[in-house]
Amino acid sequence: MTYKRSPGETVFSWFNIGFMLSLCFVTLYPFIYILFASISDPAEMARFRGMLFYPQGFSLDAYKAVLENPMVATGYRNTLFYVTAGTIINLIMTTLGAYALSRRNVYFKNSIMLIIVITMVFNGGLIPSFLLVNNLGMLNTPWALLLPGAISSFNLIIMRTAFQGIPVSLEESARIDGANDWIILSRIIIPLSMPVIAVMILWYAVGHWNSYFHALVYLRDRELFPLQLVLREILISNSTDNMMTGAAAGDRMDIGLTIKYATIVVSTLPILVLYPFLQKYFVHGVLIGALKE
């Protein structure tokens, strides 16, 4: 480009980059602090004040305490189950619904779409949903986390839009060869829609991994608690006590804090490690979501 920058613009460019760098720091530093603090020696860490740029001493005691904690282990296992089973159910239900509503020859298609869009702006709310789950006998069972959110209307509409974009001629030639809708869906539509399906898997899976609201409302049995509810007890309600039986009273406070750091690392690491590889799918997902509007 032959365009020449004025001095003011150069100053702005540098200021802009400096500002971005400080934003990156503010975003990243809390994670770094937690990571370094979690592998620090509990006693040294308790004495330490101020910005942390490297671990204070080294100790993995906190990780040992976290991994030996039965609640964290159970929570982890439960969450893995809810994420896997929940996402599979989400995917099947959403794909089926989106396929049926993307066909032109379905009767009452527009009315059904209206019925679905209405649920996006108005719903029964917490209490009736709770009583419904109760009446269905799903209270305090894993089903309560899997079924009530089986389809997100928003995702259904995104998927339907994607399916509608597949050329009709493909479907027509298959029909001439005698294919029914099930075969068209499984052999033509799904293989051609892998990008949107990848986005759906990620959205639903991250949703299951991170949410605790349904578990808080529907589950009483601690053996069924997902990781986030366990984390809530440890991080917010401060119940690290039962994790350090045997430690001397003075050490308890110290290791209690490092246990919090280690818990955060253990519960967040999988997502943070996977995220850079999946980032482009997430961004892609936001954009196909935006196209609909």
Add this chain to the structure above:
Amino acid sequence: MKGQQAVRLHPDHKLKSVKQSLLMKDIIRDRWLYLILLPGMLYFVVFKYVPMLGLMMAFENYQPHLGFLNSPWAGFKHFERFFTEPQFWTLFRNTILLAIYNLVFFFPLPIILALMLNEVRQKLFKRFAQTLLYLPHFVSWVVAVGIFYILFTTEGGIVNEFIAKLGFEKIPFMLSEDWFRTMIVSQSIWKEAGWGTIIFLAALAGVDLQLYEAARMDGAGRWRQLWHITLPAIRSTIVILFILRLGSFLDTGFEHIFLMLNSMNREVGEVFDTYVYMKGLTQGQYSYSAAVGLFKSLVGLVLVLGANWAAKKFGEEGIY
């Protein structure tokens, strides 16, 4: 379509019965299609529309052993109770203030951030910054609030240590009424502002570069380019997101607020959502809390429709 065609072939016969038998025929022919449609329909009926019907319990004295259909009628009793309760105005104020804070302090940030990112000429650095800024979006609220607790606590939290070093008194950020809204909004900003830029960056990427070149020919500097080209280019995106935001104006985010609530800040922190949870699920006042929930949903509905109507009035494309 097939139905209409067939009807045209039999203009003088009993149209209705022809149409009906064709409907049945089509359904039988497309039986796979309707079988595929069925689970989704069942889901929406059972998990979305049954609770909507269940909202009639807001007008009853719901009793679990009698069910929705047989519980005694109560009219508007629960609504009257709610509106006359002194707590109503506290809840109303807390919810509205949080919503306004979010709208004023959170909403513009992704736009500004996207504009600044868009000005970064170093491609690699831009990519790096984006990746980092999106990151907190993927952390759960439990972890995000947990990190804030650790950094802002008065007992050795890094922020308060800094304040103490400067010679000021430590501030109990997480337990204070004065700081509650600031903390909530800052947490939202830390977690979601970066992620919110995606949609604006996409809109910005779609701007025709020739427009900028032409503007420069006419002597426009960066500010004028921003004002006359960039901002108009993302105006409709801003309007649509603003509508969506208004539509969920009262959704203050239960998962987030519930973690921040404690006995010290309940007076400013309790909002409609947490109130419904407390009254309904911890105290078992089903009908009353359903009435509160219904009130909130109705106000929300009016806000979405109103915002959409206003957007169309101003010549923008609405969302419906």
